[in-house]
Amino acid sequence: MSEEEAAAFCMLSPDQILNAIEAQGYPCDGHLLALNSYENRVYQVGIEDGETLIAKFYRPERWSDKAILEEHGFSDELDRQEIPVVSPLRDHSGCSLFYQGPFRFALYPRRGGRAPDLEDPEQLEQLGRLVARIHNVGASQAFLSRPRLTIESFGIKSYQYLLEAGHIPPELQTPYRTLAESLLEQIQISFDRAGDVTRLRLHGDLHPGNLLWNDTGPHIVDLDDARMGPAIQDLWMFLSGDRLYASARLADLLEGYTQFRDFNPRELHLIEPLRTLRMMHYAAWIARRWKDPAFPRAFPHFGSANFWGEHILTLREQAAALDEPTLVWD
CATH class of the missing domain: 1.10.510.10 (Transferase(Phosphotransferase) domain 1)
Incomplete structure (x- = not known):
């Protein structure tokens, strides 16, 4: 990772996050919550008149685009078999990996739940x-x-x-x-x-x-x-x-x-x-x-x-x- 990429990723700002998401056609309502993730940057984002989304901004150089798309493809395979997995959203052309300046990101529907009871x-x-x-x-x-x-x-x-x-x-x-x-x-x-x-x-x-x-x-x-x-x-x-x-x-x-x-x-x-x-x-x-x-x-x-x-x-x-x-x- 170059120093410029590292600095941009570490200093990812709320405006950059919201602008990236709105560029994909999701009007944000201003609500933004950073979730507990260190490897990537993951946020819960409020959408005007829509369901809340999860945005994942990928750490530069950890995965190639091909590796990220393989993960997304695997998720879609599971989804087609009706296996309950939270798959990335795709745009009208079928893309699931998006770009905004130096950033790569994916969007997911928010799904709530609790941890399993390992005593049960x-x-x-x-x-x-x-x-x-x-x-x-x-x-x-x-x-x-x-x-x-x-x-x-x-x-x-x-x-x-x-x-x-x-x-x-x-x-x-x-x-x-x-x-x-x-x-x-x-x-x-x-x-x-x-x-x-x-x-x-x-x-x-x-x-x-x-x-x-x-x-x-x-x-x-x-x-x-x-x-x-x-x-x-x-x-x-x-x-x-x-x-x-x-x-x-x-x-x-x-x-x-x-x-x-x-x-x-x-x-x-x-x-x-x-x-x-x-x-x-x-x-x-x-x-x-x-x-x-x-x-x-x-x-x-x-x-x-x-x-x-x-x-x-x-x-x-x-x-x-x-x-x-x-x-x-x-």
Whole structure:
């Protein structure tokens, strides 16, 4: 990202946002609310005599236009199969990615809802059915312009970047390096145990915050991290707690999932490795975005000995979890 693009994105103003949306034929009523998003800039926008819209302004150079359009196309495929997903709006010529000066953006209808109740077996079973239907569509073809979830992209490149970027205090760099390299060895062993599992198009970041529940049931939002990967990636974020608790939640999810799609139990070897890779990738994500003023404001302790001491402790706990027997699905 050039310095000019970075500055323009970080200083995106209300007037620029409203002008961009009005240029697409939506007269704004002046109501503008910034939503909780750091990677992109996302706003709730009031429309005169119309339904409120969600506007997503894409971070420059994160995704190519082709990758964004692949995400939009995947969303449309899901929508055609009557899978409840919030798809981008299209103009009269069928375009879903819009341009205004240096900015690229998409518009979405606003859909409300609450987080799923992960204590409710019926909701978990319904969630499992929904994910299986997404995966049936995802398995029909591959992404061509979006990445794969790999040990290298989420783990190796993340820890290497963190050591090079200088955010880790000097006295913690060696402990972090040693631990990260050991974790990556454990993760590789777990991937080897899982074997050659199928990679398919995924939501990629399916946590409770990206699943909204209302009176009609669940619907999916924010496919921005869609990529190729194993099916368990869209399931493990709903599993937490001790082994007994997580096993019960897993059974509920897969009870629903297997009503629509077979599940390969070897993928259970990937739950803790994927959780660990996400932690490593998350820390590197903050570091990579540090020049964006929103990130120092949101993560003021990043770079402190306290932050990195806690991060290393969490990763050590993950090292222990990686040595535990994998969850069993009966």
